Amino acid sequence: MNRITTGVIVSLLIAAAALAWTTNHYHGNAVKYKGQRDTATHNL
Secondary structure: OHHHHHHHHHHHHHHHHHHHHHHHHHHHHHHHHHHHHHHHHHHO
16 A cells, blocks of 8 residues: 555656646746737837
8 A cells, every 4th residue: 555655646746747847838938929929019
């Protein structure tokens, strides 16, 4: 039982880390896109 619990906890930690990384990645891209959009709109 202890081995199963450890496996589940490790799996959940890996999943949480993957979700945090993807959220950070896409948020950074969205901020960069917003800056480009605002610059292009301002230049019009």
